Amino acid sequence: MVEISSRTQQLPASAxxxxxxxxxxxxxxxxxxxxxxVGAPDIKSPDCALDAIKAINLHHVSYTNSAGLIELxxxxxxxxxxxxxxxxxxxxxxxxxxxxxxxxxxxxxxxDPGDEILLIEPYYTNYYTLAFKYGVGVNVVxxxxxxxxxxxxxxxxxxxxxxxxxxxxxxxxxxPTGVVYSKQEMEILGEFCRRHNLFLISDEVYREFCYTDEPxxxxxxxxxxxxxxILVDSVSKRYNLCGCRxxxxxxxxxxxxxxVVKLAQARLCPPVLGQxxxxxxxxxxxxxxxxxxEEYIARRDCAIECLNKIxxxxxxxxxxxxxxxxxxxxxxxxxxAKWLLTEFRLDGETVMVTPAASFYLDKSLGKRHVRVAxxxxxxxxxxxxxxxxxxxxxxxxxx
Amino acid sequence: MVEISSRTQQLPASAxxxxxxxxxxxxxxxxxxxxxxVGAPDIKSPDCALDAIKAINLHHVSYTNSAGLIELxxxxxxxxxxxxxxxxxxxxxxxxxxxxxxxxxxxxxxxDPGDEILLIEPYYTNYYTLAFKYGVGVNVVxxxxxxxxxxxxxxxxxxxxxxxxxxxxxxxxxxPTGVVYSKQEMEILGEFCRRHNLFLISDEVYREFCYTDEPxxxxxxxxxxxxxxILVDSVSKRYNLCGCRxxxxxxxxxxxxxxVVKLAQARLCPPVLGQxxxxxxxxxxxxxxxxxxEEYIARRDCAIECLNKIxxxxxxxxxxxxxxxxxxxxxxxxxxAKWLLTEFRLDGETVMVTPAASFYLDKSLGKRHVRVAxxxxxxxxxxxxxxxxxxxxxxxxxx
Numbered sequence: 001m002v003e004i005s006s007r008t009q010q011l012p013a014s015a016x017x018x019x020x021x022x023x024x025x026x027x028x029x030x031x032x033x034x035x036x037x038v039g040a041p042d043i044k045s046p047d048c049a050l051d052a053i054k055a056i057n058l059h060h061v062s063y064t065n066s067a068g069l070i071e072l073x074x075x076x077x078x079x080x081x082x083x084x085x086x087x088x089x090x091x092x093x094x095x096x097x098x099x100x101x102x103x104x105x106x107x108x109x110x111x112d113p114g115d116e117i118l119l120i121e122p123y124y125t126n127y128y129t130l131a132f133k134y135g136v137g138v139n140v141v142x143x144x145x146x147x148x149x150x151x152x153x154x155x156x157x158x159x160x161x162x163x164x165x166x167x168x169x170x171x172x173x174x175x176p177t178g179v180v181y182s183k184q185e186m187e188i189l190g191e192f193c194r195r196h197n198l199f200l201i202s203d204e205v206y207r208e209f210c211y212t213d214e215p216x217x218x219x220x221x222x223x224x225x226x227x228x229x230i231l232v233d234s235v236s237k238r239y240n241l242c243g244c245r246x247x248x249x250x251x252x253x254x255x256x257x258x259x260v261v262k263l264a265q266a267r268l269c270p271p272v273l274g275q276x277x278x279x280x281x282x283x284x285x286x287x288x289x290x291x292x293x294e295e296y297i298a299r300r301d302c303a304i305e306c307l308n309k310i311x312x313x314x315x316x317x318x319x320x321x322x323x324x325x326x327x328x329x330x331x332x333x334x335x336x337a338k339w340l341l342t343e344f345r346l347d348g349e350t351v352m353v354t355p356a357a358s359f360y361l362d363k364s365l366g367k368r369h370v371r372v373a374x375x376x377x378x379x380x381x382x383x384x385x386x387x388x389x390x391x392x393x394x395x396x397x398x399x
Numbered sequence: 400m401v402e403i404s405s406r407t408q409q410l411p412a413s414a415x416x417x418x419x420x421x422x423x424x425x426x427x428x429x430x431x432x433x434x435x436x437v438g439a440p441d442i443k444s445p446d447c448a449l450d451a452i453k454a455i456n457l458h459h460v461s462y463t464n465s466a467g468l469i470e471l472x473x474x475x476x477x478x479x480x481x482x483x484x485x486x487x488x489x490x491x492x493x494x495x496x497x498x499x500x501x502x503x504x505x506x507x508x509x510x511d512p513g514d515e516i517l518l519i520e521p522y523y524t525n526y527y528t529l530a531f532k533y534g535v536g537v538n539v540v541x542x543x544x545x546x547x548x549x550x551x552x553x554x555x556x557x558x559x560x561x562x563x564x565x566x567x568x569x570x571x572x573x574x575p576t577g578v579v580y581s582k583q584e585m586e587i588l589g590e591f592c593r594r595h596n597l598f599l600i601s602d603e604v605y606r607e608f609c610y611t612d613e614p615x616x617x618x619x620x621x622x623x624x625x626x627x628x629i630l631v632d633s634v635s636k637r638y639n640l641c642g643c644r645x646x647x648x649x650x651x652x653x654x655x656x657x658x659v660v661k662l663a664q665a666r667l668c669p670p671v672l673g674q675x676x677x678x679x680x681x682x683x684x685x686x687x688x689x690x691x692x693e694e695y696i697a698r699r700d701c702a703i704e705c706l707n708k709i710x711x712x713x714x715x716x717x718x719x720x721x722x723x724x725x726x727x728x729x730x731x732x733x734x735x736a737k738w739l740l741t742e743f744r745l746d747g748e749t750v751m752v753t754p755a756a757s758f759y760l761d762k763s764l765g766k767r768h769v770r771v772a773x774x775x776x777x778x779x780x781x782x783x784x785x786x787x788x789x790x791x792x793x794x795x796x797x798x
Binding site for chain 2: 001002003005006008009011013017038041043044050054056060062063064066097100101110111112113130133134135166198227228240243244253256261265267270271272274
């Protein structure tokens with residue numbers, strides 16, 4: 001009997017998707033399920049992007065350059081990065097199959113098997129999963145929900161460092177916390193990486209979903225870190241085109257970009273229809289971002305208010321992305337999330353949340369936490385959180 | 400100074416793309432370059448696929464299931480696999496970001512770092528590159544150009560086996576050789592895998608580009624190998640939609656499919672616009688394949704005849720795909736290919752071919768070989784091969 005590899009046997013299954021069969025069963029029995037579990041926004045894509053799909057007029061759909069269409073790379077620099085003050089040369093950007101591929105490339109490029117990557121906990125689960133695929137270990141610096149998941153003092157980073165640490169990887173604005181790092185926090189992280197000769201992999205796919213008064217401060221603007229920073233970015237996420245799967249990797253480090261190109265060649269080319277759509281999306285006016293931001297601020301405010309008024313629930317107020325981590329008065333958030341789908345109904349409706357244990361290296365730390373994605377319109381969001389409140393009242397295993 | 404990982408430093412650069420800068424320079428100076436180097440067909444995509452792009456009417460482009468749209472998986476089974484006699488259950492197929500991702504998944508699933516994969520040489524370069532990424536070694540069974548790259552006796556496979564061998568990976572029809580394995584050859588390979596408990600990864604992305612009288616014999620039809628076979632397939636290649644990046648992995652082995660799903664979840668979802676295009680493509684009539692095949696047979700016949708009449712050139716007659724390996728009367732095919740781009744012009748035109756050394760583990764074996772992709776219309780193909788003939792007459796380092 002053939003047996004599959006240990007690495008894929010041990011690869012963690014997606015926690016976000018583990019509950020899906022229970023949700024499917026609930027729906028099959030006629031229950032309406034409000035999805036607060038996935039970061040799949042319902043905001044309209046810009047018309048210029050949707051029009052670009054309609055305008056695709058090809059004789060056949062051939063490969064593009066492995067690094068992506070030259071006109072897409074050029075337009076991303078001219079129409080987007082210049083505008084937000086990020087300096088990028090044409091040889092310093094490669095188009096990826098979404099931010100996911102960019103993360104995967106960055107891990108391979110910075111770490112050999114047995115090397116380690118440093119994450120700020122709670123972290124985006126797939127950082128761990130993708131590192132695991134390549135035999136890369138994960139160490140963490142802990143943050144605290146009561147302190148809004150802010151970056152702790154540099155001494156915590158020093159403590160987490162080992163001789164095998166090769167990179168610090170951050171998500172800013174953060175998934176799953178929604179935290180946005182200030183310029184000052186970024187400079188602390190940058191100084192730490194400079195001092196210890198680490199790569200700084202900065203995943204900024206939620207950059208345009210930032211609700212602070214100050215503009216988002218990109219790792220690309222850190223002085224003296226030009227050789228260390230690898231920027232993970234997404235086009236599809238930014239314009240509510242998640243399914244187009246278009247992202248990019250940017251770095252001033254020539255060795256990094258040469259490696260990105262080699263990895264890109266091994267998978268031939270990024271999705272071509274998505275690239276044409278992205279070309280169109282780049283013409284979206286500033287109002288598109290402003291309106292999207294306004295909508296998310298309303299949703300965030302609603303989510304935070306509704307959550308914090310539930311007895312025993314606590315969540316900090318996040319400044320970006322469309323997630324928040326909430327602490328619930330339950331002993332096991334995963335059992336509670338499953339119970340919501342299998343047992344609890346309020347007028348034939350229930351709600352789906354993501355148990356947060358998988359965002360922690362030490363699963364016990366996230367045992368009472370869930371990630372809530374505020375990706376529903378305000379009235380639906382209110383209803384969903386009302387259901388959550390009633391469910392917590394009814395839950396038999398409450399603390 | 401930060402340093403990138405050894406694994407990406409040592410990752411081979413794409414041989415197929417290494418000469419691109421020289422081709423670009425030639426074109427920039429006004430020289431016309433005939434591309435016989437990449438397998439990028441110029442055949443029209445089916446109208447039903449191109450119409451499907453135009454019909455995409457979305458409010459926003461959200462994620463699909465990580466395993467791909469359920470209706471795409473269902474239609475692929477109903478409209479394609481059933482028709483060609485391959486039995487697939489809905490849980491036995493996952494949509495990939497093209498055949499490339501399917502190969503990458505199959506390597507991870509069958510091999511741990513330090514394990515080995517067995518290839519038939521000459522092999523598709525990216526098999527080697529993708530195995531290398533995951534710390535997987537490569538062993539080869541040699542075939543011979545004079546014997547049309549047919550599968551050698553089973554004893555050659557036994558000799559190449561080591562205790563770390565976990566899978567045999569084949570390309571059928573073959574890239575770069577164009578060889579198509581008969582049912583009898585497939586049964587020999589299957590028996591070898593069964594006997595030694597190996598996975599058989601069968602890359603059949605060129606299945607519809609098969610010019611034999613007998614129908615293509617899929618590894619999926621091997622009796623007693625149900626748990627061993629992993630099928631790598633492509634939709635985009637089949638319908639001249641290469642840039643859509645839609646492929647799939649198929650297996651009756653539940654552990655394999657569970658691992659495929661986990662790997663698929665870690666990269667969220669396959670390109671959505673490509674999935675809708677693929678849905679449309681599945682309605683292409685049989686005549687579409689017949690016409691495409693007829694065109695390729697004409698090109699192949701032209702390519703083989705033109706090549707073999709050049710003094711000192713030998714190529715076997717391939718039965719599938721759109722490649723052939725040709726032996727040239729030169730001491731170093733890579734130097735010759737570069738010379739074509741940098742030095743040789745016939746009335747302001749030249750030709751680009753792929754040096755074949757990278758398709759061999761022992762580079763010296765492919766030193767006099769090039770891969771010719773017959774992806775041009777017959778008149779252009781004739782002209783390109785005429786240029787090649789004149790170039791070989793003029794080449795100073797001829798054998």
